[in-house]
Amino acid sequence: MDLQSVKEGARLSVHVAGRIDTKTAPELEAALGDLAGVGELALDFTEVPYVSSAGLRVLLALQKTMNKQGSMSISHVCEDVMDVFDMTGFSDVLTIVP
Amino acid sequence: MSVESATTFTVDAEGVDEAAALIFDLLQNEGYDRRTCLRLRLALDGILLDWMEHGLEGAACTLTVEKRFGRRSVTLKAAGHLGVADSGAAAPDAHEGEGAGFCAAIVSNLGLEWDVSTQDGRVCAALTLPRKQLHPLAANGGAVVLAVVAGLALRFAPGGVGEACMSIAVTPLFDAFVGLLSALVGPMVFFSVVVAVVGAGDLKSLKGMGKVTLARIAGGNFASVCVAFVVAALFFGIPVGVGGAGGSSAADVVKVVLGVVPSNVVQPFLDGNILQIVCLAFGTGVGLLVLRNRLPRLAELAMECDLLVQEVLSAVMRFLPGFIFLAVVGLVGSMDASMMVSLVAVLACVACVMAALAAGITLAAAFTAKQSPLHIMRTAAPGAVIGFSTSSSAAAYTVVQDEMRKGFGISATYAKFAQPIVTAFYQPGSVSLFMVLVFFAASVSQVELTLSSLAVAVVMCFLLGMTAPPVPGGMVMLYGVVLAQTGLGQESLALFMAANVIFDALVTGAETYMRPIHVLRNAVRLEEVSAR
Numbered sequence: 162m163d164l165q166s167v168k169e170g171a172r173l174s175v176h177v178a179g180r181i182d183t184k185t186a187p188e189l190e191a192a193l194g195d196l197a198g199v200g201e202l203a204l205d206f207t208e209v210p211y212v213s214s215a216g217l218r219v220l221l222a223l224q225k226t227m228n229k230q231g232s233m234s235i236s237h238v239c240e241d242v243m244d245v246f247d248m249t250g251f252s253d254v255l256t257i258v259p
Numbered sequence: 260m261s262v263e264s265a266t267t268f269t270v271d272a273e274g275v276d277e278a279a280a281l282i283f284d285l286l287q288n289e290g291y292d293r294r295t296c297l298r299l300r301l302a303l304d305g306i307l308l309d310w311m312e313h314g315l316e317g318a319a320c321t322l323t324v325e326k327r328f329g330r331r332s333v334t335l336k337a338a339g340h341l342g343v344a345d346s347g348a349a350a351p352d353a354h355e356g357e358g359a360g361f362c363a364a365i366v367s368n369l370g371l372e373w374d375v376s377t378q379d380g381r382v383c384a385a386l387t388l389p390r391k392q393l394h395p396l397a398a399n400g401g402a403v404v405l406a407v408v409a410g411l412a413l414r415f416a417p418g419g420v421g422e423a424c425m426s427i428a429v430t431p432l433f434d435a436f437v438g439l440l441s442a443l444v445g446p447m448v449f450f451s452v453v454v455a456v457v458g459a460g461d462l463k464s465l466k467g468m469g470k471v472t473l474a475r476i477a478g479g480n481f482a483s484v485c486v487a488f489v490v491a492a493l494f495f496g497i498p499v500g501v502g503g504a505g506g507s508s509a510a511d512v513v514k515v516v517l518g519v520v521p522s523n524v525v526q527p528f529l530d531g532n533i534l535q536i537v538c539l540a541f542g543t544g545v546g547l548l549v550l551r552n553r554l555p556r557l558a559e560l561a562m563e564c565d566l567l568v569q570e571v572l573s574a575v576m577r578f579l580p581g582f583i584f585l586a587v588v589g590l591v592g593s594m595d596a597s598m599m600v601s602l603v604a605v606l607a608c609v610a611c612v613m614a615a616l617a618a619g620i621t622l623a624a625a626f627t628a629k630q631s632p633l634h635i636m637r638t639a640a641p642g643a644v645i646g647f648s649t650s651s652s653a654a655a656y657t658v659v660q661d662e663m664r665k666g667f668g669i670s671a672t673y674a675k676f677a678q679p680i681v682t683a684f685y686q687p688g689s690v691s692l693f694m695v696l697v698f699f700a701a702s703v704s705q706v707e708l709t710l711s712s713l714a715v716a717v718v719m720c721f722l723l724g725m726t727a728p729p730v731p732g733g734m735v736m737l738y739g740v741v742l743a744q745t746g747l748g749q750e751s752l753a754l755f756m757a758a759n760v761i762f763d764a765l766v767t768g769a770e771t772y773m774r775p776i777h778v779l780r781n782a783v784r785l786e787e788v789s790a791r
Contacts, residue, residue, distance in 0.1 A: 180276075182272075182275075182276045182279070182304070183272040183273075183275040183276050183279075183304060183307075183308060183311075184272040184273055184276050187272075213275075213276070213279065213300075213301065213304045213308075214301055214304050214305040214308050214361075214362055214365050215272075215304070215308050217365060218361055221361075241293075241297065244293070244294055244297055245297060245301060248294070248297065248298055248301070248368065248369055249301065249365050249368045249369060250368045259665055
């Protein structure tokens with residue numbers, strides 16, 4: 162999995178490339194472990210083909226953290242990942258934007 | 260029982276991902292649909308993640324896929340015992356409360372359940388996959404084709420064999436199924452109305468919802484019945500005369516209105532009186548809303564009963580292709596040229612009604628929302644295609660949500676609020692189809708209705724249409740009720756049953772097209788549409 166972050170003021174944009182599965186979810190978690198000072202977290206999922214249960218857990222934790230200090234959105238979600246969010250009820254919890 | 264695949268891996272991050280990918284590929288190669296493959300992949304990595312965090316990390320695990328009685332089952336066996344979450348592997352503080360419970364919740368949300376046990380020092384988890392089902396359109400269409408062949412064979416069978424088969428098997432089975440469906444309609448209507456009322460949360464919300472969304476849905480459905488009335492009258496003529504079926508004077512309308520309130524809670528179900536059942540259900544729902552804080556269990560019980568009725572219904576509806584088969588065999592066995600003409604006429608009429616409704620709402624929305632009709636048609640078309648091809652509004656649910664939010668610019672809050680309500684109650688296609696059925700049945704039976712029974716028919720179509728379940732074949736169970744409640748004979752029932760596959764596709768396609776447009780019109784009124 163490859164992560165590219167850009168911070169502009171309180172906005173942190175992260176482009177994620179690759180599957181977020183049991184093996185790679187800890188990498189995402191570690192990379193976004195320190196969100197101090199971030200008011201808006203924007204995740205770009207253009208190149209994410211699959212999110213596993215472990216990945217969902219990391220996303221939920223990030224969403225909870227950002228609920229306390231700002232907002233989080235996920236953009237460019239592919240059909241498979243959208244299905245994962247829909248089937249697990251995450252589409253009601255996460256903010257998914259086109 | 261035959262083992263199709265057995266793989267051994269280690270319960271660690273890499274092993275979990277490999278096993279999950281393996282099961283996905285295996286099912287995909289077996290022809291399972293993509294969503295089923297994804298569901299099982301998630302369920303598998305969910306339980307293995309749970310095991311990793313409960314003392315089984317590093318254990319050897321076997322993944323077996325086998326066939327039992329024609330159903331595929333997946334079994335996981337890992338050496339060791341499940342313990343409390345290992346602090347090293349457990350979720351960090353950020354995930355507090357989302358450890359084992361989180362994985363279980365994910366699997367539960369997927370609608371799957373692992374059967375976990377311990378055998379000979381090994382932890383076992385087994386899951387049986389749902390039976391691979393034929394596409395509803397293929398199953399029902401196949402039933403029609405087979406039935407045409409069987410019906411022709413019976414028709415031309417020598418020595419009265421055909422007639423004997425009809426009277427001994429086909430007709431009794433068909434009647435039994437109609438009876439079964441009629442018995443289920445009452446509870447289905449009752450609990451769906453109760454749950455809708457209780458779902459409002461409180462009386463204030465119910466009132467607010469009723470003012471805008473429900474009132475406009477009712478208006479839309481009623482307008483659709485009126486359109487169907489006009490089109491069906493053009494096709495079959497207006498079946499009104501003095502001394503016709505169902506009543507004799509305008510005073511009967513008053514009698515019907517007054518008779519909406521049942522004398523007791525059992526009679527409406529015994530009589531199959533839908534108007535009384537709806538009235539009873541609304542009263543019950545409001546009562547449960549008032550008592551919700553004091554007796555929350557009652558509301559929960561109503562919801563459980565609704566789920567139970569839905570389960571029974573879905574079990575019965577599995578036999579729908581068989582039912583269609585019986586209807587078509589009976590029809591082909593006794594069909595003459597005039598019935599063939601009737602079938603073509605009724606199909607043409609339904610198609611015209613659906614086209615008129617779709618065109619009407621497109622133009623109305625273009626005017627209200629100030630969006631071009633072409634844009635509205637293009638936006639709503641993908642959902643309509645899914646609805647038409649699957650005969651299921653549920654299948655197009657996510658696409659319709661996207662159409663509303665991305666295509667029409669409706670706010671996410673309103674789109675999410677309105678879609679379930681609109682899917683359940685905005686049924687312009689179903690209400691119209693019932694109206695066509697009434698006109699057609701009156702024309703086939705050569706029965707003249709009185710004005711009062713025609714008024715009852717309009718109200719009945721309006722109410723029953725809103726309770727049609729959003730599943731393939733959901734309207735079948737209501738055809739007989741419409742005819743019985745309007746005092747018409749059941750002669751047309753078999754023809755409607757036989758053509759139901761086509762009606763289902765037409766109606767669902769039209770409704771899936773119209774729903775996002777209807778929500779757009781509401782959203783404009785509530786100022787829930789972003790400027791485009």
